[in-house]
Amino acid sequence: SCDYRSSRLGILKQHIRTHTGEKPFACNVCDYKAARKSSVDLHMKTHLGTHWLSTGVKPFECEICQFRTTSSQHLKTHIRTHTGEKPFTCNECDYRTGDPSGLWAHRKVHTGEKPYSCDTCNYKAAHSHNLKVHMRIHTGEKPFTCDVCGYRAGRLNNLKLHKMTHSGEKPFKCSDCDYQAARKSSLVQHLKTHKASVSVAGETLDNTCP
Known part of the structure; x- marks a missing residue:
């Protein structure tokens, strides 16, 4: 004092x-x-690169794609998505990334830190993006729209799953029969019709009676 x-x-x-x-x-x-x-x-x-933010100008451009940014540092980080360079390494596991913010976010896996809290319920998140997605449950916001039928979703992954109803794509296949499904959960349910142990995406599912 x-x-x-x-x-x-x-x-x-x-x-x-x-x-x-x-x-x-x-x-x-x-x-x-x-x-x-x-x-x-x-x-x-x-x-x-705040100097450029007020003008809206993005003077730093990627020579490989059309990406533009206000910051030379952001451009360096972006270029690593093309080169595959991952200089930022976790000192607790083998995780590597080309984005320093990605390493910062990854560290929360080890610390268990969840600094982002929902004001409406008890939900907590390690990353601000996860909280943003969660808040759509309360607000009803559905920013992702199907360009075929107008279906709207709060999560991009839900929209991708929905689009399979139009494309007919069924990437999940049963290893015991010809059954195919658009969702992994549907395949897991189907596997219960087989008595033998089978594998889904590297996971062994034993459906025999104990």
């Missing part, structure tokens, strides 16, 4: 963090944390 005084509670709270070391504001790209939100906003410029 010290003799610091302030007429504003918010300013005093910020000052107290200089003693406690608390850093509640975190960068959503890397591990950077700060005691003040303004410090994180300033830090984000190193990731986002």
Whole structure:
């Protein structure tokens, strides 16, 4: 403690963090944390190329595809999707990635950290994207639309499954007979008609009576 005084509670709270070391504001790209939100906003410029954001200009262009971005660093990360380079390595497992934000997100697998909470229910997520998808359960938002019949879905994967009803695609095949299905769950249900143990996507399913 010290003799610091302030007429504003918010300013005093910020000052107290200089003693406690608390850093509640975190960068959503890397591990950077700060005691003040303004410090994180300033830090984000190193990731986002803020100089170009206000103009809408994306001066950095990939020479392989049509990808454009406001940040030279983002372009470097994107190019790794073409080269296959994965310089960022987890120090707890064999996970490797070409995107530093991907490594930051992966680390939560080991820590179990779930900092993103739903304001409506008890759902928590390790990644902001997962929370965004979850919130559609409450809002009813369905941003993915079938271009054949107008079907709408809250998840891209659900739309992909739906499109198989139009294409007739059935990627899940029974190894014991000619049965095919568009969904893995349908194949699992079908396998119960067979008595022998069979394998689905590397998983052994034993359907014999114990």
